[in-house]
Amino acid sequence: EDQVTQSPEALRLQEGESSSLNCSYTVSGLRGLFWYRQDPGKGPEFLFTLYSAGEEKEKERLKATLTKKESFLHITAPKPEDSATYLCAVRRQAGTALIFGKGTTLSVSS
Amino acid sequence: GAVVSQHPSWVICKSGTSVKIECRSLDFQATTMFWYRQFPKQSLMLMATSNEGSKATYEQGVEKDKFLINHASLTLSTLTVTSAHPEDSSFYICSATPLASYDEQYFGPGTRLTVT
Numbered sequence: 001e002d003q004v005t006q007s008p009e010a011l012r013l014q015e016g017e018s019s020s021l022n023c024s025y026t027v028s029g030l031r032g033l034f035w036y037r038q039d040p041g042k043g044p045e046f047l048f049t050l051y052s053a054g055e056e057k058e059k060e061r062l063k064a065t066l067t068k069k070e071s072f073l074h075i076t077a078p079k080p081e082d083s084a085t086y087l088c089a090v091r092r093q094a095g096t097a098l099i100f101g102k103g104t105t106l107s108v109s110s
Numbered sequence: 111g112a113v114v115s116q117h118p119s120w121v122i123c124k125s126g127t128s129v130k131i132e133c134r135s136l137d138f139q140a141t142t143m144f145w146y147r148q149f150p151k152q153s154l155m156l157m158a159t160s161n162e163g164s165k166a167t168y169e170q171g172v173e174k175d176k177f178l179i180n181h182a183s184l185t186l187s188t189l190t191v192t193s194a195h196p197e198d199s200s201f202y203i204c205s206a207t208p209l210a211s212y213d214e215q216y217f218g219p220g221t222r223l224t225v226t
Contacts (some may be wrong), residue, residue, distance in 0.1 A: 032213055043116075043203050043217040044154070051213075087153065094212035097144045098205075102153045 002027040006101035021104045023088030024070040036087040078108045116218035131189045133204030139184035140206035148201040194225040
């Protein structure tokens with residue numbers, strides 16, 4: 001059965017304190033691992049899609065990496081505006097629905 | 111970037127009534143749209159997959175007669191919650207996959223449904 005597990009559930013950081021969020025997955029025939037950001041009461045905002053082990057993508061203070069079993073979302077020198085829930089999702093084939101993890105809620109204080 | 115809208119953004123209805131939620135892809139065509147449900151502090155749970163011009167595919171445990179999905183065009187899908195009950199209160203989110211790029215999926219802002 002396809003499964004996505006995110007850790008930790010919640011993470012509190014001081015502004016400027018870098019850290020990583022983990023997403024481990026089991027899926028047969030991965031066709032994309034997705035990272036989204038979700039603010040309270042809003043829909044998920046697309047961040048990255050990774051397709052193969054070794055791939056990395058960056059956007060501002062965020063960097064996503066992928067191995068055969070897990071993905072990491074690295075946050076460098078976070079700011080309070082980075083506070084949100086970060087969702088990881090996988091897809092088995094193009095055009096099909098995403099399977100989501102439960103998310104990591106990040107709080108960054110100044 | 112690709113934009114998906116939902117209407118209404120929030121709705122309050124009385125128990126036993128029906129409510130329709132619209133999902134539109136504003137700047138791209140989407141053969142496939144997805145409907146998710148999200149309870150407070152929980153992740154997104156897929157309810158159904160909607161393909162333009164054909165019947166929706168529902169996930170196990172989702173009542174197709176209660177959650178009616180219509181995907182009449184390449185830019186519009188609707189979800190109708192029939193005979194709503196308080197336990198249907200939730201955050202409903204749609205997403206769409208562009209016709210030109212099956213690897214991408216964009217989400218709408220969500221609709222907060224409260225059934226009293």
